[in-house]
Amino acid sequence: MSFGDPNNPYGQPPQQPPATPGYGYPQAPPGVPPQGYGYPQQPGYPGYPGGNQMLPPTMPGLLVTARVFLFLISAVQILAGIAYLYGAAxxxxxxxxxxxxxxxxxxxxxxxxxxxxxxxGALVIIALIALGLAALSITLGVKFGNGGQGIRITTVVYGALGGIVGLIGLFIGLDSGLATAVILPLIWVAFAVVITAAPVVPSGTAWFARPRY
Incomplete structure (x- = not known):
């Protein structure tokens, strides 16, 4: 008998062909475990060697500056509200x-x-308006981290209105001829320009439109 005879019961069994992946399963390259059908490959977790580093997005610098300006403006508005309440008293x-x-x-x-x-009565009304604007400034600044298009649009409108008020004060200060009457409105206009422009530039628009999980 010959060992090459397929009918020989004592001969060497014929070699089986290598297993092929089932129908519908993509063949993985050598050394890579195949992924199940319908299950995408999961990214690596941060901190593990070879894994994808899933770093959180960072807020653009102009938005960070606008956020600081909002907090500074809120502090001025709070002090003004307290001063008006004291005057009312x-x-x-x-x-x-x-x-x-x-x-x-x-x-x-x-x-x-x-x-x-x-x-x-007039001073109390002005004080309440100042404190309400301070609350709005703080809310907008806090919401920069996770706010959407509503916060973006509100910030743009708020900054534009503040710029108009600052320009009116600047014109009044220039008409008075006093240098001290120009400094504060000029700073106010500069703050308003940054607050208005930060959510409008491409980096700010992309920040408020980013996906949130």
Whole structure:
């Protein structure tokens, strides 16, 4: 008998062909384990050798600057709100002192007390507006990290309105001829320009449009 005879029961068994991947499964290159059908290859985790480094995106520098400016503006608005409330309290004390002299028509302090009441009410309204704007500035600055298009549009509108107010103050300061009356509005306009431009430039637009998981 010959060992090459396929009918020989004592001969060497015939070699089997190498296994081929099943239908629908892509063949993996040598040394790489095949991936299951329908399961994409998972990226490596950070910190493991050979894995893909999944680093979080960083906020553009102009947006970081705008965020700092928003926090600085909120601090000024808070101080202004406190100052206006203090002025309202003083005006209210003046009104109470005028009323203590009586409410007769011959009291010379009646008109003065009425004006103090009006001033106190106006100062309270201005203080509430300043504190509300401070809360908005802080909210926008905080939301820069995870906000979307709503935060972006609100920041642009807020910065543009602040720039208009700063320009009005700048023109008033220039008309007065006082250098000290120009410095603060000029700084305010510069801050407003950065806050308005930061979400509009391509890097800022891409930041607010980035995918979030």
């Amino acid at each position: 003083i005006a209210n004390d003046v009104s109470d002192a005028a009323d203590s002299y009586g409410s007769s028509s011959d009291n010379p302090f009646n008109a003065f007390g009425d004006n103090a009441d009006i001033a106190a």
